[in-house]
Amino acid sequence: MPESAVALSGVTKHFGPKAVLRGVELQLQAGTTVGFVGPNGAGKTTCMRLMVGLAFRDGGTARVLGHDPGRDGVAVRQRCSYLPGECGLYDALTGEETLRFALQFYERRHRDLEDRLRADFALPLDARVREYSSGMKQKLALMAALLPDVDLYLLDEPDRNLDPPSRLQLRDALHELQARDRTILVSSHHLGEVDALSHRLVFLLHGQVVDDARIEAARDRLSSMIRVRLRTEVPLPDGAARLGVEPDGSLRLAVIGEPLRWVARLDPAAIRSLEVGATRLDDLYRVLTENSP
Amino acid sequence: MIAWKTWREARWLTLLYAILLEAGVIVSVLMWPWLRDQAPALAKLAPAQFIRRWVEGITSPDADAAYGAYMALQLFFKGVNVVGLCFAVVFGALLVARERENHTLEFLLARPLSRSRILWARFWVLGTALVVPILLTSWSAIPLSWTIDENLPFGTVTIGAVYNALFCVLFFAVSALFSVRARTQLQVVAVVGAIAVFEVSLYFVQEIRNTSVFRLSDYDVYAPILAGNLGLGRLFVTRGVWLLTASVAAYAIADRCFAKAKL
Numbered sequence: 001m002p003e004s005a006v007a008l009s010g011v012t013k014h015f016g017p018k019a020v021l022r023g024v025e026l027q028l029q030a031g032t033t034v035g036f037v038g039p040n041g042a043g044k045t046t047c048m049r050l051m052v053g054l055a056f057r058d059g060g061t062a063r064v065l066g067h068d069p070g071r072d073g074v075a076v077r078q079r080c081s082y083l084p085g086e087c088g089l090y091d092a093l094t095g096e097e098t099l100r101f102a103l104q105f106y107e108r109r110h111r112d113l114e115d116r117l118r119a120d121f122a123l124p125l126d127a128r129v130r131e132y133s134s135g136m137k138q139k140l141a142l143m144a145a146l147l148p149d150v151d152l153y154l155l156d157e158p159d160r161n162l163d164p165p166s167r168l169q170l171r172d173a174l175h176e177l178q179a180r181d182r183t184i185l186v187s188s189h190h191l192g193e194v195d196a197l198s199h200r201l202v203f204l205l206h207g208q209v210v211d212d213a214r215i216e217a218a219r220d221r222l223s224s225m226i227r228v229r230l231r232t233e234v235p236l237p238d239g240a241a242r243l244g245v246e247p248d249g250s251l252r253l254a255v256i257g258e259p260l261r262w263v264a265r266l267d268p269a270a271i272r273s274l275e276v277g278a279t280r281l282d283d284l285y286r287v288l289t290e291n292s293p
Numbered sequence: 294m295i296a297w298k299t300w301r302e303a304r305w306l307t308l309l310y311a312i313l314l315e316a317g318v319i320v321s322v323l324m325w326p327w328l329r330d331q332a333p334a335l336a337k338l339a340p341a342q343f344i345r346r347w348v349e350g351i352t353s354p355d356a357d358a359a360y361g362a363y364m365a366l367q368l369f370f371k372g373v374n375v376v377g378l379c380f381a382v383v384f385g386a387l388l389v390a391r392e393r394e395n396h397t398l399e400f401l402l403a404r405p406l407s408r409s410r411i412l413w414a415r416f417w418v419l420g421t422a423l424v425v426p427i428l429l430t431s432w433s434a435i436p437l438s439w440t441i442d443e444n445l446p447f448g449t450v451t452i453g454a455v456y457n458a459l460f461c462v463l464f465f466a467v468s469a470l471f472s473v474r475a476r477t478q479l480q481v482v483a484v485v486g487a488i489a490v491f492e493v494s495l496y497f498v499q500e501i502r503n504t505s506v507f508r509l510s511d512y513d514v515y516a517p518i519l520a521g522n523l524g525l526g527r528l529f530v531t532r533g534v535w536l537l538t539a540s541v542a543a544y545a546i547a548d549r550c551f552a553k554a555k556l
Binding site: 049052054055073074077078081082084086087088089090091093100101102104105106141144 | 302400405556
Protein backbone atom coordinates (compact mmCIF):
# COMPACT_ATOMS: atom_id res chain seq x y z
CA MET A 1 0.00 0.00 0.00
CA PRO A 2 1.60 3.31 -1.06
CA GLU A 3 2.17 5.91 1.59
CA SER A 4 -0.39 8.73 1.88
CA ALA A 5 1.13 12.15 1.34
CA VAL A 6 -2.07 13.76 2.54
CA ALA A 7 -4.78 12.25 4.71
CA LEU A 8 -7.71 14.37 5.80
CA SER A 9 -10.54 12.82 7.75
CA GLY A 10 -13.72 14.54 8.87
CA VAL A 11 -12.10 17.95 8.54
CA THR A 12 -14.39 20.83 9.37
CA LYS A 13 -13.84 24.55 9.22
CA HIS A 14 -16.17 27.44 9.99
CA PHE A 15 -15.82 31.12 9.26
CA GLY A 16 -18.17 32.55 11.86
CA PRO A 17 -21.49 30.76 11.50
CA LYS A 18 -20.71 29.60 7.96
CA ALA A 19 -19.43 26.06 7.53
CA VAL A 20 -16.79 26.12 4.79
CA LEU A 21 -15.59 22.54 5.13
CA ARG A 22 -18.06 19.94 6.32
CA GLY A 23 -16.25 16.72 7.03
CA VAL A 24 -13.73 16.55 4.21
CA GLU A 25 -12.32 13.09 3.52
CA LEU A 26 -9.29 13.16 1.26
CA GLN A 27 -6.36 10.85 0.64
CA LEU A 28 -3.47 11.68 -1.68
CA GLN A 29 -1.12 8.84 -2.35
CA ALA A 30 2.52 9.74 -2.70
CA GLY A 31 3.63 10.18 -6.28
CA THR A 32 0.19 10.87 -7.72
CA THR A 33 -1.31 13.96 -9.26
CA VAL A 34 -4.81 14.81 -8.14
CA GLY A 35 -7.06 17.41 -9.72
CA PHE A 36 -9.02 19.36 -7.16
CA VAL A 37 -12.13 20.81 -8.72
CA GLY A 38 -15.25 22.51 -7.57
CA PRO A 39 -17.15 25.76 -7.95
CA ASN A 40 -16.02 29.00 -6.34
CA GLY A 41 -16.64 28.90 -2.61
CA ALA A 42 -16.60 25.11 -2.44
CA GLY A 43 -13.70 25.24 0.04
CA LYS A 44 -10.74 24.23 -2.16
CA THR A 45 -8.52 27.12 -1.10
CA THR A 46 -9.38 26.70 2.58
CA CYS A 47 -8.62 23.00 2.26
CA MET A 48 -5.21 23.70 0.75
CA ARG A 49 -4.44 26.31 3.39
CA LEU A 50 -5.26 23.77 6.08
CA MET A 51 -2.84 21.32 4.49
CA VAL A 52 0.09 23.74 4.78
CA GLY A 53 -0.81 25.11 8.18
CA LEU A 54 -1.92 28.54 7.00
CA ALA A 55 -5.45 27.95 8.28
CA PHE A 56 -6.55 25.85 11.20
CA ARG A 57 -9.27 23.23 11.19
CA ASP A 58 -12.08 23.20 13.73
CA GLY A 59 -12.49 19.43 13.73
CA GLY A 60 -11.30 16.20 12.20
CA THR A 61 -7.78 14.94 11.69
CA ALA A 62 -5.13 15.89 9.16
CA ARG A 63 -1.75 14.38 8.33
CA VAL A 64 0.41 15.88 5.63
CA LEU A 65 3.75 14.20 4.93
CA GLY A 66 3.49 12.59 8.34
CA HIS A 67 2.83 15.81 10.24
CA ASP A 68 -0.20 17.53 11.66
CA PRO A 69 -0.21 20.79 9.67
CA GLY A 70 -2.17 22.60 12.39
CA ARG A 71 0.56 21.93 14.94
CA ASP A 72 3.67 21.50 12.87
CA GLY A 73 3.12 23.66 9.82
CA VAL A 74 6.82 24.48 9.46
CA ALA A 75 7.73 20.79 9.13
CA VAL A 76 5.04 20.42 6.45
CA ARG A 77 6.15 23.50 4.54
CA GLN A 78 9.78 22.33 4.56
CA ARG A 79 8.70 19.43 2.34
CA CYS A 80 5.80 21.07 0.57
CA SER A 81 5.53 23.98 -1.82
CA TYR A 82 2.31 25.93 -1.93
CA LEU A 83 1.12 28.33 -4.60
CA PRO A 84 -1.62 30.53 -3.16
CA GLY A 85 -4.62 31.23 -5.36
CA GLU A 86 -4.52 34.98 -5.01
CA CYS A 87 -0.81 35.35 -4.79
CA GLY A 88 0.44 38.85 -4.09
CA LEU A 89 4.11 39.50 -4.72
CA TYR A 90 6.35 42.25 -3.42
CA ASP A 91 6.14 45.11 -5.89
CA ALA A 92 9.38 46.70 -4.72
CA LEU A 93 11.49 43.59 -5.37
CA THR A 94 12.76 42.58 -8.77
CA GLY A 95 11.77 39.23 -10.23
CA GLU A 96 15.23 37.85 -9.43
CA GLU A 97 15.05 39.08 -5.83
CA THR A 98 11.60 37.56 -5.47
CA LEU A 99 12.90 34.18 -6.62
CA ARG A 100 15.93 34.42 -4.37
CA PHE A 101 13.70 35.32 -1.45
CA ALA A 102 11.21 32.53 -2.10
CA LEU A 103 13.71 29.76 -2.82
CA GLN A 104 16.29 30.40 -0.12
CA PHE A 105 14.24 28.56 2.48
CA TYR A 106 14.51 25.21 0.71
CA GLU A 107 17.52 22.93 0.80
CA ARG A 108 17.31 21.85 -2.84
CA ARG A 109 15.76 23.12 -6.02
CA HIS A 110 15.14 21.72 -9.49
CA ARG A 111 18.02 23.38 -11.35
CA ASP A 112 17.16 21.93 -14.76
CA LEU A 113 13.51 22.92 -14.43
CA GLU A 114 14.64 26.36 -13.35
CA ASP A 115 16.73 26.78 -16.49
CA ARG A 116 13.81 25.65 -18.59
CA LEU A 117 11.22 27.89 -16.95
CA ARG A 118 13.56 30.86 -17.11
CA ALA A 119 13.82 30.29 -20.85
CA ASP A 120 10.15 29.42 -21.44
CA PHE A 121 8.57 32.15 -19.36
CA ALA A 122 11.14 34.74 -20.51
CA LEU A 123 10.39 37.08 -17.63
CA PRO A 124 12.31 40.35 -17.25
CA LEU A 125 13.76 39.23 -13.93
CA ASP A 126 15.80 42.40 -13.49
CA ALA A 127 12.66 44.54 -13.56
CA ARG A 128 10.66 45.30 -10.46
CA VAL A 129 7.53 43.23 -9.95
CA ARG A 130 5.39 46.38 -10.02
CA GLU A 131 6.16 46.61 -13.73
CA TYR A 132 4.88 43.08 -14.40
CA SER A 133 1.51 42.25 -15.93
CA SER A 134 -0.79 39.92 -13.99
CA GLY A 135 0.23 37.03 -16.23
CA MET A 136 3.93 37.72 -15.63
CA LYS A 137 3.33 37.87 -11.88
CA GLN A 138 1.61 34.52 -12.06
CA LYS A 139 4.56 33.03 -13.95
CA LEU A 140 6.93 34.37 -11.32
CA ALA A 141 4.78 32.94 -8.52
CA LEU A 142 4.72 29.63 -10.39
CA MET A 143 8.51 29.56 -10.59
CA ALA A 144 8.69 30.27 -6.88
CA ALA A 145 6.28 27.39 -6.23
CA LEU A 146 7.57 24.78 -8.69
CA LEU A 147 11.33 25.15 -8.29
CA PRO A 148 11.80 23.97 -4.70
CA ASP A 149 12.68 20.27 -4.75
CA VAL A 150 10.09 19.05 -2.26
CA ASP A 151 7.78 16.06 -1.94
CA LEU A 152 4.41 17.75 -2.29
CA TYR A 153 3.12 20.60 -4.45
CA LEU A 154 -0.17 22.26 -3.61
CA LEU A 155 -1.13 24.53 -6.49
CA ASP A 156 -4.21 26.67 -6.16
CA GLU A 157 -5.28 27.69 -9.65
CA PRO A 158 -1.77 27.72 -11.14
CA ASP A 159 -3.14 28.57 -14.60
CA ARG A 160 -4.85 31.75 -13.44
CA ASN A 161 -4.05 34.69 -15.76
CA LEU A 162 -1.92 32.50 -18.05
CA ASP A 163 -2.23 32.61 -21.82
CA PRO A 164 -2.53 29.30 -23.75
CA PRO A 165 1.22 28.95 -24.53
CA SER A 166 2.08 29.51 -20.88
CA ARG A 167 -0.53 26.96 -19.84
CA LEU A 168 1.19 24.43 -22.06
CA GLN A 169 4.54 25.30 -20.49
CA LEU A 170 2.99 24.87 -17.06
CA ARG A 171 1.64 21.48 -18.08
CA ASP A 172 5.09 20.41 -19.26
CA ALA A 173 6.62 21.54 -15.99
CA LEU A 174 4.04 19.56 -14.02
CA HIS A 175 4.69 16.51 -16.19
CA GLU A 176 8.34 16.85 -15.29
CA LEU A 177 7.50 16.87 -11.58
CA GLN A 178 5.23 13.87 -12.14
CA ALA A 179 8.12 12.04 -13.79
CA ARG A 180 10.09 12.62 -10.59
CA ASP A 181 7.31 10.96 -8.56
CA ARG A 182 6.30 14.11 -6.77
CA THR A 183 2.81 14.40 -5.29
CA ILE A 184 0.76 17.20 -6.80
CA LEU A 185 -2.62 18.57 -5.84
CA VAL A 186 -3.79 21.08 -8.41
CA SER A 187 -6.99 23.06 -8.42
CA SER A 188 -8.19 24.75 -11.56
CA HIS A 189 -11.23 25.91 -13.44
CA HIS A 190 -9.73 24.74 -16.72
CA LEU A 191 -11.28 21.36 -16.25
CA GLY A 192 -10.06 19.71 -19.42
CA GLU A 193 -6.44 20.46 -18.56
CA VAL A 194 -6.79 19.21 -15.00
CA ASP A 195 -8.43 16.07 -16.33
CA ALA A 196 -5.60 15.46 -18.79
CA LEU A 197 -2.95 16.00 -16.16
CA SER A 198 -4.37 14.14 -13.17
CA HIS A 199 -4.37 10.51 -12.14
CA ARG A 200 -7.50 11.15 -10.16
CA LEU A 201 -10.04 13.91 -9.67
CA VAL A 202 -11.51 15.07 -6.42
CA PHE A 203 -14.70 17.12 -6.56
CA LEU A 204 -15.39 19.43 -3.69
CA LEU A 205 -18.94 20.71 -3.40
CA HIS A 206 -20.22 22.80 -0.52
CA GLY A 207 -17.33 21.82 1.69
CA GLN A 208 -17.58 18.09 1.08
CA VAL A 209 -15.76 15.72 -1.21
CA VAL A 210 -18.21 14.17 -3.64
CA ASP A 211 -18.17 10.43 -3.17
CA ASP A 212 -17.39 8.03 -5.98
CA ALA A 213 -20.97 6.67 -6.14
CA ARG A 214 -22.33 10.11 -6.92
CA ILE A 215 -19.74 10.62 -9.59
CA GLU A 216 -20.61 7.24 -11.11
CA ALA A 217 -24.30 8.20 -11.16
CA ALA A 218 -23.42 11.44 -12.90
CA ARG A 219 -21.30 9.59 -15.44
CA ASP A 220 -24.21 7.22 -16.11
CA ARG A 221 -26.41 10.18 -16.74
CA LEU A 222 -23.85 11.65 -19.07
CA SER A 223 -23.63 8.45 -21.08
CA SER A 224 -26.99 9.35 -22.65
CA MET A 225 -25.77 12.78 -23.64
CA ILE A 226 -24.86 13.84 -27.13
CA ARG A 227 -23.05 16.89 -28.35
CA VAL A 228 -23.69 17.51 -32.00
CA ARG A 229 -22.68 20.36 -34.28
CA LEU A 230 -24.77 20.63 -37.42
CA ARG A 231 -23.78 22.05 -40.78
CA THR A 232 -27.28 23.26 -41.47
CA GLU A 233 -30.38 23.72 -39.43
CA VAL A 234 -32.28 20.44 -39.71
CA PRO A 235 -35.20 19.16 -37.63
CA LEU A 236 -34.01 16.82 -34.90
CA PRO A 237 -35.57 13.41 -34.50
CA ASP A 238 -37.89 12.86 -31.53
CA GLY A 239 -36.55 11.38 -28.32
CA ALA A 240 -33.97 14.02 -27.37
CA ALA A 241 -34.22 16.96 -25.01
CA ARG A 242 -32.13 20.01 -25.73
CA LEU A 243 -29.93 20.87 -22.71
CA GLY A 244 -28.11 23.84 -24.13
CA VAL A 245 -25.92 25.32 -26.83
CA GLU A 246 -22.13 25.50 -26.61
CA PRO A 247 -20.24 28.65 -27.62
CA ASP A 248 -19.19 26.95 -30.87
CA GLY A 249 -22.84 26.27 -31.76
CA SER A 250 -22.86 22.60 -30.72
CA LEU A 251 -26.12 21.35 -29.27
CA ARG A 252 -26.10 19.46 -26.00
CA LEU A 253 -28.85 16.90 -25.98
CA ALA A 254 -30.10 14.27 -23.55
CA VAL A 255 -31.31 11.24 -25.43
CA ILE A 256 -34.00 8.90 -24.22
CA GLY A 257 -32.89 5.35 -24.86
CA GLU A 258 -29.82 4.22 -26.76
CA PRO A 259 -27.89 7.32 -27.99
CA LEU A 260 -26.41 5.60 -31.04
CA ARG A 261 -29.88 4.57 -32.28
CA TRP A 262 -30.97 8.19 -32.05
CA VAL A 263 -27.84 9.35 -33.91
CA ALA A 264 -28.57 6.86 -36.67
CA ARG A 265 -31.79 8.74 -37.37
CA LEU A 266 -29.85 11.97 -38.09
CA ASP A 267 -28.96 12.93 -41.65
CA PRO A 268 -25.18 12.22 -41.80
CA ALA A 269 -24.65 15.03 -44.27
CA ALA A 270 -25.93 17.55 -41.74
CA ILE A 271 -23.46 16.56 -39.04
CA ARG A 272 -20.26 18.55 -38.71
CA SER A 273 -19.10 16.96 -35.45
CA LEU A 274 -20.56 14.48 -33.04
CA GLU A 275 -19.74 13.34 -29.54
CA VAL A 276 -21.76 10.51 -28.07
CA GLY A 277 -21.82 9.97 -24.34
CA ALA A 278 -20.29 13.16 -23.00
CA THR A 279 -16.83 12.45 -21.72
CA ARG A 280 -15.75 15.95 -20.95
CA LEU A 281 -15.00 16.86 -17.39
CA ASP A 282 -16.99 20.06 -17.60
CA ASP A 283 -20.08 18.02 -18.45
CA LEU A 284 -19.56 15.98 -15.31
CA TYR A 285 -18.92 19.15 -13.37
CA ARG A 286 -22.15 20.63 -14.71
CA VAL A 287 -24.21 17.59 -13.77
CA LEU A 288 -22.69 17.44 -10.30
CA THR A 289 -23.31 21.07 -9.56
CA GLU A 290 -26.69 21.63 -11.18
CA ASN A 291 -28.70 19.75 -8.55
CA SER A 292 -26.50 20.39 -5.56
CA PRO A 293 -28.08 22.25 -2.66
CA MET B 294 16.34 37.38 4.38
CA ILE B 295 13.07 38.43 6.02
CA ALA B 296 15.06 41.14 7.79
CA TRP B 297 16.63 42.28 4.52
CA LYS B 298 13.24 42.40 2.79
CA THR B 299 11.70 44.29 5.71
CA TRP B 300 14.49 46.83 5.57
CA ARG B 301 13.92 47.24 1.81
CA GLU B 302 10.30 48.10 2.55
CA ALA B 303 11.07 50.55 5.34
CA ARG B 304 14.30 52.25 4.25
CA TRP B 305 12.83 55.35 2.56
CA LEU B 306 10.29 55.79 5.32
CA THR B 307 13.12 55.55 7.85
CA LEU B 308 15.07 58.18 5.96
CA LEU B 309 12.05 60.49 5.95
CA TYR B 310 11.57 59.89 9.65
CA ALA B 311 15.22 60.65 10.40
CA ILE B 312 15.06 63.83 8.30
CA LEU B 313 11.96 65.03 10.15
CA LEU B 314 13.58 64.35 13.52
CA GLU B 315 16.80 66.05 12.48
CA ALA B 316 14.91 69.06 11.09
CA GLY B 317 13.20 69.37 14.47
CA VAL B 318 16.55 69.25 16.25
CA ILE B 319 18.10 71.89 13.98
CA VAL B 320 15.14 74.26 14.29
CA SER B 321 15.01 73.79 18.06
CA VAL B 322 18.69 74.47 18.57
CA LEU B 323 18.78 77.46 16.26
CA MET B 324 15.65 78.97 17.84
CA TRP B 325 17.10 78.89 21.34
CA PRO B 326 18.86 82.30 21.34
CA TRP B 327 15.64 83.99 20.21
CA LEU B 328 13.42 82.06 22.62
CA ARG B 329 15.75 82.71 25.56
CA ASP B 330 15.11 86.42 25.09
CA GLN B 331 11.36 85.99 24.65
CA ALA B 332 10.81 83.52 27.51
CA PRO B 333 9.89 86.02 30.27
CA ALA B 334 7.15 87.45 28.07
CA LEU B 335 5.89 83.97 27.21
CA ALA B 336 5.72 83.05 30.90
CA LYS B 337 2.88 85.51 31.39
CA LEU B 338 0.85 83.79 28.67
CA ALA B 339 1.21 80.27 30.04
CA PRO B 340 -2.28 79.14 31.07
CA ALA B 341 -1.66 75.91 32.93
CA GLN B 342 0.52 75.23 35.92
CA PHE B 343 2.56 72.56 34.17
CA ILE B 344 3.20 74.83 31.21
CA ARG B 345 4.37 77.56 33.58
CA ARG B 346 6.83 75.01 34.94
CA TRP B 347 8.27 74.55 31.47
CA VAL B 348 8.73 78.27 31.13
CA GLU B 349 10.31 78.50 34.58
CA GLY B 350 12.81 75.87 33.53
CA ILE B 351 13.65 77.69 30.33
CA THR B 352 14.02 81.03 32.16
CA SER B 353 16.25 79.59 34.85
CA PRO B 354 19.12 81.93 35.78
CA ASP B 355 21.52 79.00 35.34
CA ALA B 356 22.21 79.15 31.59
CA ASP B 357 23.08 75.45 31.25
CA ALA B 358 20.00 74.39 33.22
CA ALA B 359 17.82 76.68 31.09
CA TYR B 360 19.16 75.21 27.87
CA GLY B 361 18.82 71.67 29.26
CA ALA B 362 15.20 72.35 30.19
CA TYR B 363 14.54 73.79 26.75
CA MET B 364 16.05 70.80 24.99
CA ALA B 365 14.14 68.41 27.26
CA LEU B 366 11.02 70.09 26.05
CA GLN B 367 11.94 70.43 22.40
CA LEU B 368 14.06 67.40 21.73
CA PHE B 369 12.20 64.74 23.63
CA PHE B 370 8.82 65.89 24.91
CA LYS B 371 7.89 67.61 21.67
CA GLY B 372 10.15 66.24 18.96
CA VAL B 373 10.46 62.52 19.55
CA ASN B 374 7.12 62.18 21.27
CA VAL B 375 5.34 63.58 18.22
CA VAL B 376 7.40 62.41 15.25
CA GLY B 377 8.65 59.22 16.91
CA LEU B 378 5.20 58.11 17.99
CA CYS B 379 3.72 58.81 14.57
CA PHE B 380 6.35 56.62 12.96
CA ALA B 381 6.02 54.00 15.70
CA VAL B 382 2.42 53.58 14.60
CA VAL B 383 3.33 53.63 10.90
CA PHE B 384 6.04 51.01 11.41
CA GLY B 385 3.58 48.98 13.47
CA ALA B 386 1.15 49.07 10.55
CA LEU B 387 3.96 47.93 8.23
CA LEU B 388 4.65 44.94 10.43
CA VAL B 389 1.79 42.68 9.30
CA ALA B 390 -1.20 44.78 8.22
CA ARG B 391 0.66 45.99 5.15
CA GLU B 392 1.38 42.40 4.09
CA ARG B 393 -2.27 41.52 4.51
CA GLU B 394 -3.44 44.63 2.69
CA ASN B 395 -1.11 43.94 -0.25
CA HIS B 396 -2.08 40.25 -0.35
CA THR B 397 1.54 39.22 0.23
CA LEU B 398 0.96 37.69 3.65
CA GLU B 399 -0.01 34.29 2.24
CA PHE B 400 3.09 34.25 0.03
CA LEU B 401 5.23 35.10 3.05
CA LEU B 402 3.61 32.61 5.42
CA ALA B 403 3.85 29.85 2.82
CA ARG B 404 7.62 29.80 3.45
CA PRO B 405 8.84 27.13 5.87
CA LEU B 406 9.21 29.55 8.75
CA SER B 407 7.17 29.86 11.90
CA ARG B 408 4.98 32.90 12.28
CA SER B 409 6.84 33.80 15.45
CA ARG B 410 10.12 33.90 13.57
CA ILE B 411 8.64 36.02 10.80
CA LEU B 412 7.09 38.45 13.27
CA TRP B 413 10.29 38.75 15.28
CA ALA B 414 12.45 39.30 12.17
CA ARG B 415 10.18 42.11 11.06
CA PHE B 416 9.78 43.52 14.57
CA TRP B 417 13.46 43.94 15.32
CA VAL B 418 14.23 45.50 11.94
CA LEU B 419 11.40 48.02 12.18
CA GLY B 420 12.12 48.56 15.88
CA THR B 421 15.74 49.34 15.01
CA ALA B 422 14.56 51.68 12.25
CA LEU B 423 12.46 53.42 14.90
CA VAL B 424 15.12 53.67 17.61
CA VAL B 425 18.36 54.42 15.76
CA PRO B 426 17.21 57.76 14.26
CA ILE B 427 16.15 58.88 17.75
CA LEU B 428 19.64 58.22 19.08
CA LEU B 429 21.47 59.70 16.09
CA THR B 430 19.41 62.87 15.88
CA SER B 431 19.56 63.37 19.64
CA TRP B 432 23.34 63.07 19.54
CA SER B 433 23.45 65.48 16.62
CA ALA B 434 22.03 68.12 18.97
CA ILE B 435 25.33 68.08 20.89
CA PRO B 436 27.62 69.48 18.16
CA LEU B 437 24.79 71.66 16.88
CA SER B 438 24.57 73.28 20.30
CA TRP B 439 28.19 74.34 20.05
CA THR B 440 27.23 76.60 17.15
CA ILE B 441 25.15 78.69 19.55
CA ASP B 442 27.70 78.43 22.36
CA GLU B 443 25.69 75.94 24.39
CA ASN B 444 26.55 72.55 25.79
CA LEU B 445 24.60 69.33 26.07
CA PRO B 446 26.29 66.50 27.96
CA PHE B 447 26.56 63.29 25.92
CA GLY B 448 25.59 61.04 28.83
CA THR B 449 22.36 62.77 29.75
CA VAL B 450 21.32 63.17 26.11
CA THR B 451 21.92 59.46 25.59
CA ILE B 452 19.88 58.50 28.66
CA GLY B 453 17.04 60.77 27.53
CA ALA B 454 17.16 59.42 23.98
CA VAL B 455 17.21 55.77 25.10
CA TYR B 456 14.31 56.32 27.45
CA ASN B 457 12.34 58.24 24.82
CA ALA B 458 13.06 55.46 22.31
CA LEU B 459 11.73 52.95 24.81
CA PHE B 460 8.54 54.97 25.06
CA CYS B 461 8.20 54.88 21.26
CA VAL B 462 8.85 51.13 21.26
CA LEU B 463 5.88 50.74 23.60
CA PHE B 464 3.64 52.39 21.00
CA PHE B 465 5.28 50.29 18.30
CA ALA B 466 4.53 47.11 20.25
CA VAL B 467 0.93 48.22 20.84
CA SER B 468 0.64 48.93 17.10
CA ALA B 469 2.00 45.43 16.43
CA LEU B 470 -0.82 44.06 18.54
CA PHE B 471 -3.38 45.62 16.22
CA SER B 472 -1.34 45.03 13.08
CA VAL B 473 -1.47 41.24 13.39
CA ARG B 474 -5.27 41.36 13.21
CA ALA B 475 -5.99 44.41 11.06
CA ARG B 476 -6.93 44.04 7.41
CA THR B 477 -5.46 47.40 6.44
CA GLN B 478 -2.71 49.71 7.63
CA LEU B 479 -5.25 52.48 8.04
CA GLN B 480 -7.08 50.44 10.68
CA VAL B 481 -3.90 50.25 12.76
CA VAL B 482 -3.17 53.94 12.37
CA ALA B 483 -6.76 54.85 13.21
CA VAL B 484 -7.00 52.70 16.34
CA VAL B 485 -3.58 53.45 17.82
CA GLY B 486 -3.87 57.07 16.72
CA ALA B 487 -7.19 57.32 18.56
CA ILE B 488 -5.60 55.84 21.68
CA ALA B 489 -2.74 58.35 21.44
CA VAL B 490 -5.13 61.30 20.99
CA PHE B 491 -7.16 60.12 23.96
CA GLU B 492 -4.02 59.88 26.09
CA VAL B 493 -2.91 63.35 25.00
CA SER B 494 -6.32 64.75 25.89
CA LEU B 495 -5.99 63.20 29.36
CA TYR B 496 -2.56 64.74 29.70
CA PHE B 497 -3.77 68.26 29.03
CA VAL B 498 -6.50 68.17 31.68
CA GLN B 499 -4.63 69.23 34.78
CA GLU B 500 -6.73 67.27 37.27
CA ILE B 501 -6.39 63.89 35.54
CA ARG B 502 -3.13 64.20 33.69
CA ASN B 503 -1.44 61.71 36.03
CA THR B 504 -3.58 58.99 34.46
CA SER B 505 -2.11 59.67 31.02
CA VAL B 506 0.61 57.44 29.63
CA PHE B 507 2.35 60.61 28.48
CA ARG B 508 3.26 61.31 32.09
CA LEU B 509 5.89 58.62 31.53
CA SER B 510 7.48 60.69 28.81
CA ASP B 511 7.00 64.36 29.54
CA TYR B 512 8.98 67.39 30.57
CA ASP B 513 8.98 66.29 34.21
CA VAL B 514 10.94 63.19 33.18
CA TYR B 515 13.33 64.69 30.65
CA ALA B 516 14.19 67.92 32.45
CA PRO B 517 15.69 66.06 35.45
CA ILE B 518 17.51 63.71 33.06
CA LEU B 519 19.14 66.55 31.12
CA ALA B 520 19.85 68.38 34.36
CA GLY B 521 21.74 65.28 35.51
CA ASN B 522 19.36 64.66 38.42
CA LEU B 523 17.88 61.39 37.18
CA GLY B 524 20.41 58.67 36.44
CA LEU B 525 19.97 55.64 34.30
CA GLY B 526 19.51 53.21 37.22
CA ARG B 527 16.84 55.20 38.97
CA LEU B 528 15.12 56.00 35.70
CA PHE B 529 15.00 52.34 34.78
CA VAL B 530 13.71 51.20 38.17
CA THR B 531 11.06 53.90 38.50
CA ARG B 532 9.81 54.14 34.93
CA GLY B 533 11.83 52.24 32.34
CA VAL B 534 10.94 48.85 33.74
CA TRP B 535 7.24 49.59 33.25
CA LEU B 536 7.73 50.67 29.67
CA LEU B 537 9.83 47.62 28.98
CA THR B 538 7.38 45.24 30.66
CA ALA B 539 4.41 46.75 28.83
CA SER B 540 6.28 46.54 25.49
CA VAL B 541 7.26 42.91 26.05
CA ALA B 542 3.71 42.05 27.10
CA ALA B 543 2.21 43.77 24.04
CA TYR B 544 4.66 41.95 21.77
CA ALA B 545 3.98 38.61 23.44
CA ILE B 546 0.23 39.05 22.95
CA ALA B 547 0.80 40.11 19.35
CA ASP B 548 2.91 37.00 18.76
CA ARG B 549 0.21 34.80 20.26
CA CYS B 550 -2.53 36.45 18.20
CA PHE B 551 -0.45 36.18 15.02
CA ALA B 552 0.09 32.45 15.53
CA LYS B 553 -3.58 31.79 14.77
CA ALA B 554 -4.46 34.92 12.81
CA LYS B 555 -6.42 34.66 9.58
CA LEU B 556 -4.67 35.45 6.32
